Amino acid sequence: MTARAAPAPLPPATTVGVLGWLRKNLFSSRGSGIVTVLLAVLLGWVVVNLGIWVLVEADWTVIISRAPLYIVGLYPYEGYSRLAICLLLISVLLGMSWRAWPGPARRFAFAFGAVMLFVGVFPHEMAPEHRALLLLNLPFIGLGYVLTPRPAAANPGRLEAIAGGALAPALERIAIFSTPRRMVIAAFVALVLIMILILGIAGVPGLDPVNPADLGGLMINLLLAFFGIVCSLPIGIGLALGRRSNLPILRVACVIFIEVIRGVPLITLLFMSRHILPLTFPEELNIDRVYLAGITITIFSSAYMAENVRGGMAAVQAGQTEAAQALGLRGWQTTLLITLPQGLRNIIPAIVGQFISLFKDTSLVYFIGMLDLVEMGRVSVQGNQEFIDNGREVYLFIALVFWVFCFSMSFISRRIEGALGVGRR
Amino acid sequence: MTRLLYVQGVPIWRNVVALRWAVQIVSAVVVLSTIALFLLNVAREIEARDIPFGFTFLDRAAQIPIGEAVIPYQPSDSYLYGLVVAGLNTVRASVLGVILATAIGILIGVARLSPNWLLSRIALVYIEVFRNIPLIVQLLFWLTIVLTLPKVAEGYVFADTVFINNSGLYLPWFEAQDGFWPWALITAIGLALAVYAFRRLTRRETETGQQSYPLLAAAVIAIGLSLVALLILGPLAIDIPRIEGRFGRLQGGAQLSGSFMALLVGLVVYTSAFIAEIVRAGIQSVGKGQTEAARSVGLSGMLTLRHVTFPQALRVIIPPLISQFLNLTKNSSLAAAIGYPDLVSVANTMTQIAPAISLFMIVMVSYLSMSLLYSLIGNLYNRTIRFKGA
Numbered sequence: 001m002t003a004r005a006a007p008a009p010l011p012p013a014t015t016v017g018v019l020g021w022l023r024k025n026l027f028s029s030r031g032s033g034i035v036t037v038l039l040a041v042l043l044g045w046v047v048v049n050l051g052i053w054v055l056v057e058a059d060w061t062v063i064i065s066r067a068p069l070y071i072v073g074l075y076p077y078e079g080y081s082r083l084a085i086c087l088l089l090i091s092v093l094l095g096m097s098w099r100a101w102p103g104p105a106r107r108f109a110f111a112f113g114a115v116m117l118f119v120g121v122f123p124h125e126m127a128p129e130h131r132a133l134l135l136l137n138l139p140f141i142g143l144g145y146v147l148t149p150r151p152a153a154a155n156p157g158r159l160e161a162i163a164g165g166a167l168a169p170a171l172e173r174i175a176i177f178s179t180p181r182r183m184v185i186a187a188f189v190a191l192v193l194i195m196i197l198i199l200g201i202a203g204v205p206g207l208d209p210v211n212p213a214d215l216g217g218l219m220i221n222l223l224l225a226f227f228g229i230v231c232s233l234p235i236g237i238g239l240a241l242g243r244r245s246n247l248p249i250l251r252v253a254c255v256i257f258i259e260v261i262r263g264v265p266l267i268t269l270l271f272m273s274r275h276i277l278p279l280t281f282p283e284e285l286n287i288d289r290v291y292l293a294g295i296t297i298t299i300f301s302s303a304y305m306a307e308n309v310r311g312g313m314a315a316v317q318a319g320q321t322e323a324a325q326a327l328g329l330r331g332w333q334t335t336l337l338i339t340l341p342q343g344l345r346n347i348i349p350a351i352v353g354q355f356i357s358l359f360k361d362t363s364l365v366y367f368i369g370m371l372d373l374v375e376m377g378r379v380s381v382q383g384n385q386e387f388i389d390n391g392r393e394v395y396l397f398i399a400l401v402f403w404v405f406c407f408s409m410s411f412i413s414r415r416i417e418g419a420l421g422v423g424r425r
Numbered sequence: 426m427t428r429l430l431y432v433q434g435v436p437i438w439r440n441v442v443a444l445r446w447a448v449q450i451v452s453a454v455v456v457l458s459t460i461a462l463f464l465l466n467v468a469r470e471i472e473a474r475d476i477p478f479g480f481t482f483l484d485r486a487a488q489i490p491i492g493e494a495v496i497p498y499q500p501s502d503s504y505l506y507g508l509v510v511a512g513l514n515t516v517r518a519s520v521l522g523v524i525l526a527t528a529i530g531i532l533i534g535v536a537r538l539s540p541n542w543l544l545s546r547i548a549l550v551y552i553e554v555f556r557n558i559p560l561i562v563q564l565l566f567w568l569t570i571v572l573t574l575p576k577v578a579e580g581y582v583f584a585d586t587v588f589i590n591n592s593g594l595y596l597p598w599f600e601a602q603d604g605f606w607p608w609a610l611i612t613a614i615g616l617a618l619a620v621y622a623f624r625r626l627t628r629r630e631t632e633t634g635q636q637s638y639p640l641l642a643a644a645v646i647a648i649g650l651s652l653v654a655l656l657i658l659g660p661l662a663i664d665i666p667r668i669e670g671r672f673g674r675l676q677g678g679a680q681l682s683g684s685f686m687a688l689l690v691g692l693v694v695y696t697s698a699f700i701a702e703i704v705r706a707g708i709q710s711v712g713k714g715q716t717e718a719a720r721s722v723g724l725s726g727m728l729t730l731r732h733v734t735f736p737q738a739l740r741v742i743i744p745p746l747i748s749q750f751l752n753l754t755k756n757s758s759l760a761a762a763i764g765y766p767d768l769v770s771v772a773n774t775m776t777q778i779a780p781a782i783s784l785f786m787i788v789m790v791s792y793l794s795m796s797l798l799y800s801l802i803g804n805l806y807n808r809t810i811r812f813k814g815a
Contacts, residue, residue: 025540025541025542025543026541026542026543028540028541032540032541035541035543035544036541036543036544039543039544039547040543043543043547247448247449247452247453248449248453249449249452249453249456249457250452250453250456253456253460260789260793262796263792263793263796263797264755264789264792264793264796265755265756265758265769265792267758267759267761267769268758268769268785268788268789268792271769271773271781271785272782272785272789275476275781275782275785276467276782279466279467279470279471279474279476280463280466280467280470356557360557360558360559360560361559363559363561363562364561364759366561366762367761374559374561374562374565377562377565378565381569389573391565391566391569391572391573392566392569392570392573395562395565395566395569396566398562399558399562399563399566402557402558402559402562403554403557403558406557406558407553407557410557
């Protein structure tokens, strides 16, 4: 038998560069290649058709001509500058967060500034003073940034690098939000101011009260979600502690409350609150449906929040409790000083997740007759003969608005998870 | 006098047992009186403001039209029966939705993990787009799409049997004939035999290592028996939808109304995005070493997935999956916004002439029992998968 020479082996497939990447990720086998080609064709078809529809066929007048309705509802035109000032306050807060927590907050500040710039210069009908107020947001973000000192751990930013040593002392002197406590106080003051600006105070010139029923559009979705989360946190903590307590009647009451609220759709709760909540107030006090919606959403959210808190506290290691007991802390001290704070740190991502789902759920307040963003869109389409065929444009626009908010929040939440080191510490 | 307050030399206000009892009693009194105060207050106001309340209306005639119904319904039927019909509509949407959403969610979740970059990216976009848009917006959008479909006369027709137009989707469907019940019985027996064979053969396979094809055998038994009975008994006829009458309305077959289709598509697309994430996380939770070990003892890719990865992933997947099923069921109440007669929608219509508070108490209790059913299933599953001997 003569040994035949083995055929020269083929050169190894490229694994680097563009070709290598393509081979590895798109054409690794025959099946994968077929899938890639089919999907590419499908994707191209969808993108081309969607592009043609968005740019050529769709009629966006239904959005542009009624833009304020989607954003602020029936809020009186005279009050628009007050709302713009609220945006300025938010800008300052964003600038502060950017400085104190450079990574994710910077993107948020950038995106916010970009939206303000876009709306401020977009060629549509808008009073010049409103334009000016919107554009003023950009310097206000900078203001918030400058008023906050650089966190000790962070490297000097580009601004400091350019300014060199000369400006540094001056920058340090004007940085008034130098402690976390001051930042929290600033945020709280800003929130109170925002509420005053939105609702107004009777008798103060320039701050004429606004009928709460006129609040609407995206503004009411954001307000309801925000206050729902903020108010439901303490109630949720209370319910979670009640559920963990060893007092049987209290525990059973908390369990029943939590499970009933979580077991029924929000829409039925809204309906019940429309009929039952007014009964718990005196008859002459004609409570507005905005507050009914706010109370219902808080109740709804607090049941879910309670479960989050409970989960977070359950995740705190038993050693922590044992150590606290060994040090002689009492039961309530152990809970308030050891278990609860660590449990709350565990659930920050869950709270953001709940904020997202609550924000989406606020689209259900149409059920008690409020004109939120979705209901505004529906009214635009079904209530106007001229826009009756523009449903697709309206709902796609609304979907885009919600999507941008929810997606950016879930993005931030993933960053927070990383920054807090949840699961690593 | 003060002597009496001492137990074994310890004053009663320092006695641990006594203190614990005192706290229990005080908390009980506070909780119960708060609840009682709230209920009494509401009851008094209901009386004072003359708000209708009570459940006597349930056996009166509802006089309300319900657009589609699984069981026959006329407006002269009672409120209670009307609510049952509406509840069945909710169940119909939820059951179909759960099945379809699970199937699509698993597909997307597996696609998300595909080594093919394009496929995994498209799955990612699907997930991130659909779970970040409120369901109600999606429902309104799908309803708009359904309503822009052409009229019955100009609608799409596939193979003269499937009709799609702005009144809905019409499919050929089965119609029971005389031999239906005997056939159903034989099919049920076949299924039972198939389950028995599957278990038996699986055990043989794991104990002896012989290839026994349990799934194949079970399928052959179940389908074969059912098919043979079908041919002999002829229990089912196929009812094909057709355009009839002066107004060209579609008759016969299975009819899925436009709002039902919009609801189903919306629920399935929305929920499947969440399920896909659950499936992805579940599969990723199985350690890489498991797959590597399975491959190194000679299992093929498919066998690894079926016998090693998937059973372990299921442990992680099932509990959140069940909570998604519950969410889907609760979300089906948004049907009220697009005109599908589900429980909430019908109850809302009934409130025009019946006591609203009582009606919605019934609705809430119905949803609560559905959610209890889901948690029961979840708990049973958790009990069966608990690590034995741990």
